[in-house]
Amino acid sequence: MKTRIPYILLVIFIIFVIAGVSLGEITKVLETAVNLCLGCIGIG
Amino acid sequence: MWRRVSQAVSAAVINSHWPSLFARTIYGGKLKGFCVPGLNCYSCPLALFACPVGSIQYILAHIRPSIEAGKYYLGFYVIGTLGIVGSAVGRMACGWICPFGALQDVLYKIPTRKIEIPRAFNYFKYAVLLVMVVILPAMVLDEFGYGEVWFCKYLCPAGTLEAGIPLTVLNSSLRSQVGIQFWLKASILLVFLGLMIPVRRPFCRTTCPLGAIYSLFNRVSILRLSVSSECIKCDRCYKVCPMSIKVYENPNSRDCIRCLDCVKVCPVNAVSYEIAGRRLGSSEPF
Numbered sequence: 001m002k003t004r005i006p007y008i009l010l011v012i013f014i015i016f017v018i019a020g021v022s023l024g025e026i027t028k029v030l031e032t033a034v035n036l037c038l039g040c041i042g043i044g
Numbered sequence: 045m046w047r048r049v050s051q052a053v054s055a056a057v058i059n060s061h062w063p064s065l066f067a068r069t070i071y072g073g074k075l076k077g078f079c080v081p082g083l084n085c086y087s088c089p090l091a092l093f094a095c096p097v098g099s100i101q102y103i104l105a106h107i108r109p110s111i112e113a114g115k116y117y118l119g120f121y122v123i124g125t126l127g128i129v130g131s132a133v134g135r136m137a138c139g140w141i142c143p144f145g146a147l148q149d150v151l152y153k154i155p156t157r158k159i160e161i162p163r164a165f166n167y168f169k170y171a172v173l174l175v176m177v178v179i180l181p182a183m184v185l186d187e188f189g190y191g192e193v194w195f196c197k198y199l200c201p202a203g204t205l206e207a208g209i210p211l212t213v214l215n216s217s218l219r220s221q222v223g224i225q226f227w228l229k230a231s232i233l234l235v236f237l238g239l240m241i242p243v244r245r246p247f248c249r250t251t252c253p254l255g256a257i258y259s260l261f262n263r264v265s266i267l268r269l270s271v272s273s274e275c276i277k278c279d280r281c282y283k284v285c286p287m288s289i290k291v292y293e294n295p296n297s298r299d300c301i302r303c304l305d306c307v308k309v310c311p312v313n314a315v316s317y318e319i320a321g322r323r324l325g326s327s328e329p330f
Binding site for chain 2: 044
């Protein structure tokens, strides 16, 4: 059973990624990352 | 040696958008929709990809307005990406890919008196993850329901080094807005840079929220370390370990970044790596 745990987790997280992609979260990440983060720079 | 090559190639690939440097801004292409497995600020002028810690904070900070608008952005994509990496190799990305981790390895090579920090400090990164990355961005909201990226804004020294300093040097309009928050973050960066010379990976050990996430997978990941009964407890593994772990006491410690230096230096080949429970060897695999 112990050797199966990482594979079970892997499948769960692949489902997470598929769910995230289908909900449009890549666009949300893209929207975040292409805009200058003033907080990251320390002036926002 | 291969780890150094991997760190150098990763840093160069992750930060390879040179045209942005000359345009004095940041890259705005579609690759920014993908998260890198290491801590690398997406506001670095050279950055090609998104930072997972920044992305998850941003999603949590915008969660209420998103749901009100009928968009269920709950962070599945970012959490899933980190979970896939963690389930496969645990904290290995910290040791082989993360540019900020590589910087700490380089600075520790400066010859000076080395010191150890108390092990209890290693737990601070879980508080940073919980409070600054999850709770504050999701719970402290303005009148419109938006939160802030607390870790990026008030703590992250990688953001100051990779984005804050280059952009304020390159861009005069940003430079004119520099205030107390910038100097606070610059001071935090300076403290960490100073600590990186006598202390092994101080940021990874005590503060990094990404390392905190990956660390939860170390005991259950596909790639794991094991120590056989041939171990003579000579402490050579401890002396080379960038995270100050006595590998024979806890081969899959939450702090292990899977650099595999311990596998390489063990004089009796007692430390080995295993994949899915199968011992594959006691020499460096790559």
